[in-house]
Amino acid sequence: MIRFLETIFFRGRVLVLAVIAIATIFLGFEATKLRMDAGFYKSLPTDHPYIDTFLEYQDRLFGANRVIIVLDNTKGDIWNKEFLKTLDEATKAIFYLPGVDRRTVTSLWTPNTRILEITEDGINARDIIPGTLTPDEMNGAAIKQLRNDVLKGNIVGRLVSNDFTSSMIVTELLENDPATQEKLDYIALGEKLEQEIRGKFEKDGLKVHIISFAKNISNIAKGGSESAPLFSGGAFILTVLAVYFYCRN
Numbered sequence: 001m002i003r004f005l006e007t008i009f010f011r012g013r014v015l016v017l018a019v020i021a022i023a024t025i026f027l028g029f030e031a032t033k034l035r036m037d038a039g040f041y042k043s044l045p046t047d048h049p050y051i052d053t054f055l056e057y058q059d060r061l062f063g064a065n066r067v068i069i070v071l072d073n074t075k076g077d078i079w080n081k082e083f084l085k086t087l088d089e090a091t092k093a094i095f096y097l098p099g100v101d102r103r104t105v106t107s108l109w110t111p112n113t114r115i116l117e118i119t120e121d122g123i124n125a126r127d128i129i130p131g132t133l134t135p136d137e138m139n140g141a142a143i144k145q146l147r148n149d150v151l152k153g154n155i156v157g158r159l160v161s162n163d164f165t166s167s168m169i170v171t172e173l174l175e176n177d178p179a180t181q182e183k184l185d186y187i188a189l190g191e192k193l194e195q196e197i198r199g200k201f202e203k204d205g206l207k208v209h210i211i212s213f214a215k216n217i218s219n220i221a222k223g224g225s226e227s228a229p230l231f232s233g234g235a236f237i238l239t240v241l242a243v244y245f246y247c248r249n
Contacts, residue, residue, distance in 0.1 A: 065173045067212040069094065069197060072166040075205035079143050079164065083206070084108070085135035090201050091169055097192055099184040099214075104172035108146070108159060115153035128153060173214065190218020 009016055044051050054064065071090060073083050091107045094100060106112055108128055117124040128149050133142060150160055159168050177184050193210055202208040 065175075065213060067094070067100075067171050067173060067193070067210070067214065069169045069193075069211075070166050070209040071169075071201065072161075072207040072209060073205060074165075074207055077164040078160065078167050079147055081135070081138045081143070083167075084138050084143070084146075086201055086206060087167055087169070088135045090197060093196055093200065094169055094171055097189065097196070098177045098179060099173045099189055101172040101174050105169070106159070106171065107169040108150070108155075108167060113153075113155070113159065115149050115155075117152065128155065173212075184214075186214040186217045187221045188218075189214040190216075190221075194218070 044054075046052075046055075069090065071078075071083070071087055076083075078084065078087070087107060088109045091105065091109045095102055095105050111127050111131060113128045114125055115128055117126075129146060138146075147164075150156060156162060156164075159170075161167070173184065173189075175184060176182065190212075193212070193215055198208045198210060
C-alpha cells in the first residue's frame with residue numbers, strides 16, 4: 001500500500017505540488033482576513049448561576065467591566081494645584097472615550113463622589129469638590145478643605161492612596177458604543193487609553209497606571225501582530241531545513 005501511494009505521488013508530483021501550492025495561496029489569502037474579536041462577555045462562564053444573576057441585574061449593579069486609571073505623583077503628594085488640575089483633565093478625557101458608561105465615571109472631580117456628615121442639624125451630604133470650584137481656583141485653603149473632606153469621607157483607600165501620592169479614576173464600559181451603537185472595539189479602546197491617557201498625562205514625574213480588560217486585550221493583539229510573522233517565518237525556515245537535511249534532495 002505504501003509503495004502504491006509512493007508511486008502515485010511521485011509520478012504525479014507536479015500535480016501534487018500544484019495542488020499544495022494552490023491550497024497554500026488560498027489559505028494564506030484567507031488568513032489575511034483573520035481579526036481578533038474580543039468581547040468581555042465572551043470571557044464569562046455564561047452557564048454559571050452567578051453570571052446569570054449578574055446579567056439580570058447588570059444595568060443596576062456595576063463593577064465587572066471596569067477601567068481603572070491611577071495617576072501617581074512620583075515627586076510628591078496629590079495636594080497641589082498642578083496634580084488636581086491634571087486629575088480633572090484626565091477625568092474629562094476618560095468621560096469622552098468610546099464605550100464609557102458616563103454615569104459611572106468616578107474620581108475626586110465627579111459629582112458622584114460625596115461626603116456624608118452627621119451634624120447637629122442632621123445629615124449633611126455634599127460633593128467632595130463643589131461643582132462651582134474649578135481647577136484654577138484650587139488655592140491653599142480649598143486644597144486643605146479637600147484633604148480634610150477626603151479623610152472624613154472615607155475616600156482614602158478607595159480613590160486616594162494611603163500615602164496620598166496617587167488618585168484613581170474608575171469607570172465602567174458598555175458592550176456597545178453609545179455613539180455608534182456598534183459592538184465596542186476593545187483593541188481600539190486600549191490603543192486610545194495608551195495614546196490619550198498615558199501618552200498625554202504621563203510626564204513631569206507623573207506616572208499613569210491602567211488596568212482593564214480592554215487594555216489587556218489590546219496588549220495581546222499588539223504583541224501577537226508583532227510576533228506572529230516572526231514565529232511563522234522561523235517555523236517555515238526550520239521546516240525547510242529539516243526536510244532538506246533529512247532527504248538530501
